[in-house]
Each structure stands twice: as structure tokens, then as C-alpha cells.
Amino acid sequence: MEKTNCNGCSHCCGKHSEGPNAEKGHFYILRSDFSKQLFQGFYEKTPLEVDTFVVCKMPQGLDLLRVIGARNSRYCQYDFIDIMQCATNDDIKKAEKLQKESVKAGKIFQKILAQHKNLDMKLVSSHVLLDETKIIFLFTAEERVDFRNLVKDLALSLQYRIELWQINTREETRILGGLAVCGREFCCRSIGRDTGNISMKMLKEQSHSPNSSKLSGPCGRLFCCLAYEHQQYVEEKKTLPKLGSVVVLNDQKWHVREVNILSRVLVLVGQEGSRIYCSANDLEQNTELNIWVEKNNQALETN
Numbered sequence: 001m002e003k004t005n006c007n008g009c010s011h012c013c014g015k016h017s018e019g020p021n022a023e024k025g026h027f028y029i030l031r032s033d034f035s036k037q038l039f040q041g042f043y044e045k046t047p048l049e050v051d052t053f054v055v056c057k058m059p060q061g062l063d064l065l066r067v068i069g070a071r072n073s074r075y076c077q078y079d080f081i082d083i084m085q086c087a088t089n090d091d092i093k094k095a096e097k098l099q100k101e102s103v104k105a106g107k108i109f110q111k112i113l114a115q116h117k118n119l120d121m122k123l124v125s126s127h128v129l130l131d132e133t134k135i136i137f138l139f140t141a142e143e144r145v146d147f148r149n150l151v152k153d154l155a156l157s158l159q160y161r162i163e164l165w166q167i168n169t170r171e172e173t174r175i176l177g178g179l180a181v182c183g184r185e186f187c188c189r190s191i192g193r194d195t196g197n198i199s200m201k202m203l204k205e206q207s208h209s210p211n212s213s214k215l216s217g218p219c220g221r222l223f224c225c226l227a228y229e230h231q232q233y234v235e236e237k238k239t240l241p242k243l244g245s246v247v248v249l250n251d252q253k254w255h256v257r258e259v260n261i262l263s264r265v266l267v268l269v270g271q272e273g274s275r276i277y278c279s280a281n282d283l284e285q286n287t288e289l290n291i292w293v294e295k296n297n298q299a300l301e302t303n
Contacts, residue, residue: 027071053087062131134161173219187224
């Protein structure tokens with residue numbers, strides 16, 4: 001039976017089929033050293049080791065990708081591409097040579113761009129594909145730009161087919177790389193998938209001030225980790241008292257003023273304004289009375 005392609009892949013990811021090729025351990029996460037994008041591929045001829053290279057059939061042509069790790073899942077988390085073969089020493093040497101050509105092409109791009117004074121663009125990266133069919137230039141710009149004349153001049157000068165990709169500031173940060181305030185590599189680079197829209201609702205559910213300037217990365221956008229951690233906060237909040245909830249401790253009534261979701265520590269305020277700290281792990285909800293009490297003390301009642 002013919003398999004259905006998934007995102008252009010010649011092998012089914014398992015989301016649409018349970019065919020014989022969907023074997024555990026044959027799926028791999030791959031990364032483009034050029035765009036830092038992550039892909040998923042299928043290869044069963046021989047096990048692939050981490051940090052080695054494979055030749056892949058990309059939508060733009062053949063290119064060299066790095067193996068990041070194996071996957072046991074059959075579901076598509078990243079776009080599927082064809083892994084053609086393990087890279088040979090000749091393939092790697094060729095890629096190194098083409099990388100030098102890419103750098104030269106970037107300098108020519110800058111020189112020709114300077115002649116097109118009406119184009120407000122910033123070159124981020126340039127790349128010659130392994131099969132030498134074209135050069136891809138990544139750039140940023142405040143608005144959409146008409147670069148057709150620029151492409152013509154580049155093609156004449158470089159004698160290559162030219163593709164220009166306009167990327168956003170988050171993608172630019174992913175390519176350039178760096179360390180975030182947490183001391184780890186940028187999420188957009190280390191995780192490498194689109195976070196989708198990071199909304200103000202996420203900030204509120206994670207108890208962040210929407211006006212905080214400390215929540216934006218070097219790309220000028222909200223931290224990716226806000227999206228990656230969002231579901232964990234949602235699930236944790238289901239097990240915690242809400243603000244204003246009544247907590248009864250030693251027959252005294254308190255109200256929840258603050259909730260630290262990660263530490264599960266509550267700030268409780270008494271009737272005369274006194275404040276105490278309490279661990280939510282020591283409490284359980286009395287749904288009948290709509291209060292929170294110390295564990296194993298559900299019989300407490302309020303006046």
C-alpha cells in the first residue's frame with residue numbers, strides 16, 4: 001500500500017500509518033547549521049550517531065544536516081525531510097568549501113545591497129546548498145520589501161540561482177545564538193521550534209507583570225520559555241488555592257493573598273492584617289465548605 005507523505009516526507013511518520021517502516025529508533029532529529037531549524041527524518045539502513053552529518057533532500061535542494069538525536073515517537077513534531085545517505089568525507093569537505101563561498105557571497109550581497117539605497121534590509125546569513133543549485137540569503141527588514149531587482153543583480157554577479165528569505169527577529173536571534181538571562185542557550189536555538197503566539201494571558205497565569213521589561217529577550221519579544229512552561233503552570237494552578245480563598249488553620253480563618261506556583265508557598269492574611277506563610281502541600285480542599293484546611297482535618301467548620 002502506498003504511504004501518505006507527511007509534510008513532504010517520503011516516509012510516513014506514523015501519524016497516518018502503522019506501516020513496517022515505523023520502527024522504534026529509526027527516527028532522528030536533524031538540525032541545519034545554516035538556519036538552526038530542526039527537522040525530523042527516517043533512516044533505517046544504519047544507526048546514526050549524534051553530531052554526525054547526513055545528506056538530506058530539502059525543499060530547496062540537497063544539503064548537509066547534523067544529527068541531534070534519535071526519537072522513539074512516530075508523531076510529527078518537526079517537518080519531515082528525506083535522509084538520503086550518511087555524509088562521506090568528500091561531502092563534509094565540500095560543505096566546508098561551500099561555507100567559504102557562502103561567506104564571500106555574503107560580502108558581495110552587502111556590496112550590491114548598498115547600491116539599492118531604497119532597500120532597508122539587514123543580511124543575517126548566506127548559504128550555498130550542497131548540490132550547488134542555489135544560494136540562500138536570510139535577511140531582516142521592518143516591512144516587506146520588493147527585492148526583485150536585487151535578486152537579478154545578485155544572480156548576474158554570483159552565477160547562482162538566488163533565494164531571499166525574510167525572517168523575523170526571533171529567527172535572527174536563533175541563528176546568531178547567545179546565552180539567556182538564565183545562563184542557558186536561547187530557547188529558540190536549543191529547542192528550535194516555533195512557540196506560536198505568546199499572549200498576555202500566559203503572563204497573568206504565571207504571575208508576571210505585563211509591563212515588566214525583564215521578560216523580553218534580545219530579539220525584543222517575550223521569552224520563549226513563557227510558552228514552553230505555560231502548560232505546567234496551568235496544571236499546577238489546578239491543585240492550588242485561588243487568590244482570596246479561605247484557609248482555616250487552628251480554627252482561625254485566613255485568606256490567600258499571594259500564591260507562588262513553583263514553590264507552592266502561600267501568603268495568608270488574617271482578620272487583623274497579620275501575615276503568615278503556608279505550604280500548599282500541607283493543605284487539602286474541603287469542597288463541601290469551599291475552604292482549605294490542614295490535611296486529615298476535613299471536619300473543621302467555619303462560623
